[in-house]
Amino acid sequence: xxHAYTREMHPLAFVVSHxxxxxxxxxxxxxxxxxxxxxxxxxxxxxxxxxxFWMFVLLINLVVRLVMGFTLKTSKLAGGREKELDIxxxxxxxxxxxxxxxxxxxxxxxxxEHPLGGKYNSLQKFAYVLTVPLILLAAYTGFALWGPTSxxxxxxxxxxxxxxxxxxxxxxxxxxxxxxxxxWTMWAILSFTFIHVYLANIYGFDADRIMxxxxxxxTDHA
Amino acid sequence: MAYExxxxxxxxxxxxxxxxxxxxxxxxxxxMLGLSESMVPTIASAVESAAGSKxxxxxxxxxxxxxxxxxxxxxxxxxxxxxxxxxxxSMNYMETVMMAMGADAEKALYDTVNNNEGKAIMIYExxxxxxxxxxxxxxxGEPSLKILDDLAPKVAAxxxxxxxxxxxxxxxxxxxxxxxxxxxxxxxxxxxxxxxINLPTCPVNPEWIxxxxxxxxxxxxxxxxxxxxxxDAQGRPKLIFGQTIHDNCPRRGxxxxxxFVYQFGSPEEAKGYCLYAMGxxxxxxxxxxxxxxxxxxxxxCVESGSPCIGCGNFNWVDNGAPFLGRMRKVAIGSGSHNxxxxxxVAGAAVGGVVAAALGVHAIxxxxxxxxxxxxxxxxxxxxxxxxxxxx
Ligand code: SF4
Ligand code: SF4
Numbered sequence: 363x364x365h366a367y368t369r370e371m372h373p374l375a376f377v378v379s380h381x382x383x384x385x386x387x388x389x390x391x392x393x394x395x396x397x398x399x400x401x402x403x404x405x406x407x408x409x410x411x412x413x414x415f416w417m418f419v420l421l422i423n424l425v426v427r428l429v430m431g432f433t434l435k436t437s438k439l440a441g442g443r444e445k446e447l448d449i450x451x452x453x454x455x456x457x458x459x460x461x462x463x464x465x466x467x468x469x470x471x472x473x474x475e476h477p478l479g480g481k482y483n484s485l486q487k488f489a490y491v492l493t494v495p496l497i498l499l500a501a502y503t504g505f506a507l508w509g510p511t512s513x514x515x516x517x518x519x520x521x522x523x524x525x526x527x528x529x530x531x532x533x534x535x536x537x538x539x540x541x542x543x544x545x546w547t548m549w550a551i552l553s554f555t556f557i558h559v560y561l562a563n564i565y566g567f568d569a570d571r572i573m574x575x576x577x578x579x580x581t582d583h584a
Numbered sequence: 585m586a587y588e589x590x591x592x593x594x595x596x597x598x599x600x601x602x603x604x605x606x607x608x609x610x611x612x613x614x615x616m617l618g619l620s621e622s623m624v625p626t627i628a629s630a631v632e633s634a635a636g637s638k639x640x641x642x643x644x645x646x647x648x649x650x651x652x653x654x655x656x657x658x659x660x661x662x663x664x665x666x667x668x669x670x671x672x673x674s675m676n677y678m679e680t681v682m683m684a685m686g687a688d689a690e691k692a693l694y695d696t697v698n699n700n701e702g703k704a705i706m707i708y709e710x711x712x713x714x715x716x717x718x719x720x721x722x723x724x725g726e727p728s729l730k731i732l733d734d735l736a737p738k739v740a741a742x743x744x745x746x747x748x749x750x751x752x753x754x755x756x757x758x759x760x761x762x763x764x765x766x767x768x769x770x771x772x773x774x775x776x777x778x779x780x781i782n783l784p785t786c787p788v789n790p791e792w793i794x795x796x797x798x799x800x801x802x803x804x805x806x807x808x809x810x811x812x813x814x815x816d817a818q819g820r821p822k823l824i825f826g827q828t829i830h831d832n833c834p835r836r837g838x839x840x841x842x843x844f845v846y847q848f849g850s851p852e853e854a855k856g857y858c859l860y861a862m863g864x865x866x867x868x869x870x871x872x873x874x875x876x877x878x879x880x881x882x883x884x885c886v887e888s889g890s891p892c893i894g895c896g897n898f899n900w901v902d903n904g905a906p907f908l909g910r911m912r913k914v915a916i917g918s919g920s921h922n923x924x925x926x927x928x929v930a931g932a933a934v935g936g937v938v939a940a941a942l943g944v945h946a947i948x949x950x951x952x953x954x955x956x957x958x959x960x961x962x963x964x965x966x967x968x969x970x971x972x973x974x975x
Pocket of ligand 2: 897
């Protein structure tokens, strides 16, 4: 058991965008791994089509989610119903002030009681905000590899820069290093996802009920 | 038939080339230069009127390399149409094949350029070796850099043939003790502004040299400056190096269908399936090898059963080796494919470490009774408690 989960914490639109993210991650990871090395025959065209489609979905979803962050109101405390602009939950809040270190200590078993905080604790804020540059990095490196866009100077500049790092300053505009960075970005996103799934479920599955099925738990409505 | 026409027809006949072959050849040159079919007669007549009547001064300089590009050019000495074009170059200096030796040879080099200032063409093969103050490669008792220092500012243009001349090629592959680099990089360092046309691949394809000679000299695009607009950011002719090998590969259908060769000697290989899983670098290499092909358009790497090893890429050895693998190894900063770690192993290791750390953490959570059971929340922040404040 943990605290209550209210619909005000996660409006229906977030349930949809969270589902979209999940599907996109799964399809992008599986198709990407297949494109990286087609371990069994038969699916390259399908894998590339899938990868392409879900890449656009993920990007559009990211934009939509950011716009919602600046327009929708959500509750500011875990289990609460009092709302404020959603984006504030991802920025420093009075509720989280001075709580970064206690939160770290709590997760390192150096502190017994759960630290006070806003809807998200300090570490969650960092992690969630980090997903935005991570997705953008995946998209940038992906476009740098994708035929129709790879020669755009915006992407070519990155390709050359990455190749230069990999080769002590003499990389040229070769795509291989970019391919590797794109691949590593997937592992970075996967690592985030492992941690996210672990922490979301460590006290029980109530968070899943609100995020996936929009079912409140621990409240009068439940 | 006018006298010149007859003379040209005889030239062709002497090479065993028909008029039809010649026009077809002009068509493929036009395609490489991005000219429409309607320009084919213009090219044909430019070649015709130049052939046998006009000689353009040229020198072929060898830097640090294996002379493979010279070998590749030798393919064009088989009686064929390309030689008709190449014969209009008065190649006054070419180490590998010229008769002259010693001081006479070097004099020919300097005289050709000095007596034709701003007009001669320099074809440069091989890397520019800067190591040990240029002593990594000595020519005629001097560091070979001297040739570029002295003559590069005086030629009309340099055609850098082969990957070595473009960016150092395999010679530059780590550890690169000779400090090899490409012609355009070296000229940039020295502030020399002579235009450089880069024609990578290892070795260079003679057809591209022919196309450039037609473009630069016969169509006068160097004089008019039009050639510069046809080069990409890396100084390569866009029409030759603007598409990936993968885009034009005859095995592309197998790629899309997911029909791959996983092992040499397998039935899949016999069926001519796509070589992607064998490390083919076609998807990340931009040249028109599948269209122009090699050895008088006989065949090319993939057609003859080998994955493309990406020799038209920049820094192609470091970026492409191991050639039969999907990814190179990584040793950040060193530029060496020797040693280092495999990106796949590194990625999976990071993911594995994160998963293992979470596993250990979960054991801790269970041991402290937190698993499935969130501890009570503090009723006042630690910070506030230390300050002695009330809640
Ligand atoms: S053989 Fe190489 S270039 Fe040809 S389709 Fe396969 S991966 Fe592409
Ligand atoms: S197909 Fe690839 S390996 Fe072969 S010559 Fe062309 S770029 Fe080089």
